[in-house]
Amino acid sequence: MPDKIHTSVDLSGEDIHWKPEGGLSYGRYLGLDQVLSAQSPITDEHDELMFIVIHQAGELWLKLCLHELDGAIACIRSGNTGPAFKMIARIARIQEQLTQSWSILATMTPADYLRFRDKLGQSSGFQSAQYRMLEYKMGNKNADLARVHEDTPVYDEVLAALNEPSIYDEALKLLAHAGFDIPASATDRDWSRPYEASQAVEDAWKTVYQNTDKYWALYELAEKLVDLEYRFQTWRFSHMKTVERIIGFRRGTGGSSGVGYLVKALDLRFFPELWTVRTSL
Numbered sequence: 001m002p003d004k005i006h007t008s009v010d011l012s013g014e015d016i017h018w019k020p021e022g023g024l025s026y027g028r029y030l031g032l033d034q035v036l037s038a039q040s041p042i043t044d045e046h047d048e049l050m051f052i053v054i055h056q057a058g059e060l061w062l063k064l065c066l067h068e069l070d071g072a073i074a075c076i077r078s079g080n081t082g083p084a085f086k087m088i089a090r091i092a093r094i095q096e097q098l099t100q101s102w103s104i105l106a107t108m109t110p111a112d113y114l115r116f117r118d119k120l121g122q123s124s125g126f127q128s129a130q131y132r133m134l135e136y137k138m139g140n141k142n143a144d145l146a147r148v149h150e151d152t153p154v155y156d157e158v159l160a161a162l163n164e165p166s167i168y169d170e171a172l173k174l175l176a177h178a179g180f181d182i183p184a185s186a187t188d189r190d191w192s193r194p195y196e197a198s199q200a201v202e203d204a205w206k207t208v209y210q211n212t213d214k215y216w217a218l219y220e221l222a223e224k225l226v227d228l229e230y231r232f233q234t235w236r237f238s239h240m241k242t243v244e245r246i247i248g249f250r251r252g253t254g255g256s257s258g259v260g261y262l263v264k265a266l267d268l269r270f271f272p273e274l275w276t277v278r279t280s281l
């Protein structure tokens with residue numbers, strides 16, 4: 001046994017700022033008054049606070065994902081891939097965190113959830129503007145999905161994300177800039193429309209993968225993008241399975257078929273040629 005077991009920290013000799021001066025304190029800097037007063041359960045059910053917190057934490061992580069993704073897109077646009085890789089790597093870690101959070105949600109049983117589900121009305125993650133913007137910036141350009149944000153203060157922001165080039169659009173422009181024969185239908189198009197895969201783009205990525213030393217930055221970019229998409233799909237899959245576990249095949253509060261709708265999204269591809277090239281290498 002050690003000589004002495006401590007059960008509380010010895011504060012003697014510490015110069016603690018018991019009353020922080022200068023206007024800033026931990027709580028004030030982080031806006032904790034607002035953050036911690038933003039949980040307003042509408043029932044007395046024990047599990048509702050967890051349900052609110054997990055969604056709010058998810059939205060905070062989405063906020064950071066969007067910040068990093070905007071930074072990464074700007075860097076790729078200017079050909080500055082180094083900092084973009086750092087930002088993409090950070091997004092991948094956030095995605096891990098988001099996927100991890102399903103295990104907390106899964107501690108809520110169907111019986112627990114059904115006690116307050118009816119009170120949620122028509123509200124659903126389907127109406128998450130930040131999630132939709134993330135999808136658009138990754139390249140899932142489904143204009144119809146913006147409709148749910150009409151008449152909300154964030155509608156213009158959602159439309160801007162729809163109308164701007166996605167991270168993949170910028171990557172393809174970079175390929176063209178590096179001398180690859182990329183069709184104008186990929187580099188100069190209506191960005192609000194879904195991207196259509198082409199053989200020419202797959203061939204370009206194939207050359208990159210077959211000459212990694214020569215095209216190291218593009219090769220690294222390709223792998224970083226695959227990493228993002230892999231984690232995005234993992235999140236989608238875990239969400240779908242957690243939803244099935246909790247509500248079975250009931251319709252969603254957002255009006256969709258529920259699990260059936262979430263399963264459809266599993267087939268989506270942001271970066272189609274980066275997946276098909278793996279078979280043709």
Ligand code: HEM
Nearest residue numbers: 054055058124125126128131243252253254255256258265
């Ligand atoms: C009990 C927990 C949950 C259930 C039963 C559930 C259920 C559903 C369902 C059924 C949908 C399809 C749309 C609709 O509502 O009709 C959906 C969409 C969505 N949910 Fe959840 N969800 C849960 C938790 C969460 C959490 C914790 C998050 C985020 C942190 C989240 C984010 C989303 C997003 C972003 C969508 C839109 C997906 C898309 O359009 O591809 N959900 N959810």
